[in-house]
Amino acid sequence: MGGFSPEWLALREPADHAARNPQVLAAVGAHFAAKGSLTVVDLGCGAGSNLRGTYAALPLRQHWTLVDLDERLLAATRQTLAGWADEAREQGEELVLRKGDHLMTVDTRQADLNKDLEWVLGWQPDLVTAAALFDLTSRRWLERFVAGLTSLRLPLYTVLTYDxxxxxxxxxxxDARMLAAFKHHQHGDKGFGPAAGPEATDVLAEAFRKSGFAVSIGDSAWRIDETRHELAQVLAKGIADAVLETGHVDPATVADWLASKAQKPSALVGHHDLWARPV
Structure with a gap:
């Protein structure tokens, strides 16, 4: 799995943070409120957006291990986090950050979540997190992932899974033909086998509930207006490119659809956040 540029991740970050479900995030924070410190493993970390969107709800002392396959993104996340923090310094291989009252140490690890999943979960953090990841993975991988978490009784907080x-x-x-073709593309192999795509949250929830975990789900749709015109343009271009790959809509129609998105459109793009924990 790959192909996500730092530029795209930076463009979507404000929309991601605005879309997070506040009730789900508050429930995560309440679960850990009594802890003085917390260890977190963030899967498919990209450029570190999930840390920036989550840290404030968690205890004042945190250790994050950020995991990604893409070495470019791991390098970018260290640089971006250092610029974002109020204070930043290197401590061996770790980055030490202060943001407001929060003190965080950050470690970055390159790993293939297909091959190395059990190794990564074996670090046994207090919390596993991810953002905009699981719709890219397969049903079989998701069931394997949940089995690993539940066997170790590790909670999961994941945000922005496309629905x-x-x-x-x-x-x-x-619009309807474009969406149908895009969903077909979403089910293609992204490196984990045929992707669960929009069904990923349901697959996760079902697997967790069968294993006795409590599950909370909240809406985290992007609501894109004219203030996020550039995001709308890049998103529409990505959808059009994906649809062309399927061959399900003729190129002239795709071009006309894409041209219609040039006039500062608004859009709702559905996502869900999920919080699963042992009971």
Whole structure:
């Protein structure tokens, strides 16, 4: 799995943070409120957005291990986090950050979550997190992942898993065909086998509940307006490119649909956040 540029991740970060479900995040924070410190493993960390979106709800002392396959992104996340923090310094291989009252140490690890999953979970943190990851993975991988978490009784907080909802304004006659073709593309192999795509949250929730974990799910849809015009343009181009790969919509229709998104459209793109913990 790969192909996510630092530029795309930086562009989507404000929308990601605005979309997070506040009730789910508050429940995560309440669960750990009595702890003086916390260890977190963030899977598919990208450029560190999930740390920046989550840290304030957690105890004042935190240790994060950020995991990604892409060495570029691991290098970018250290640089971005150092610029984001109020204070930052290197301590051996770790980055020590102070942001407000929070003190965080950050370690970055390159790992293939397909091959190295059990090794990563074997670090046994207090919390496993991820953002915009699990719709890219397969049903089989998700069930394996949940089995690993539940056997170790590790809680999971994951945000922004795509759920297949998509509404653009103004509407276009090809919207429904474009969405159907995009969903088909979402089920393609992203490195873990045929992807669960929009069904990923349901797969996770079902597997956790069968294993006796408590599960909370909250809406975290992007609501894109004219203030996020650039995000809308890049998103529409990505959707159009994916649809062309499927061959399910003719190129002229795709081009016309994409052109209609040039006039500062608004959009709702559905995601869900999930919080699963042992009881």
């Amino acid at each position: 297949g909802r998509e509404t653009w304004q103004p509407p276009h006659p090809a």
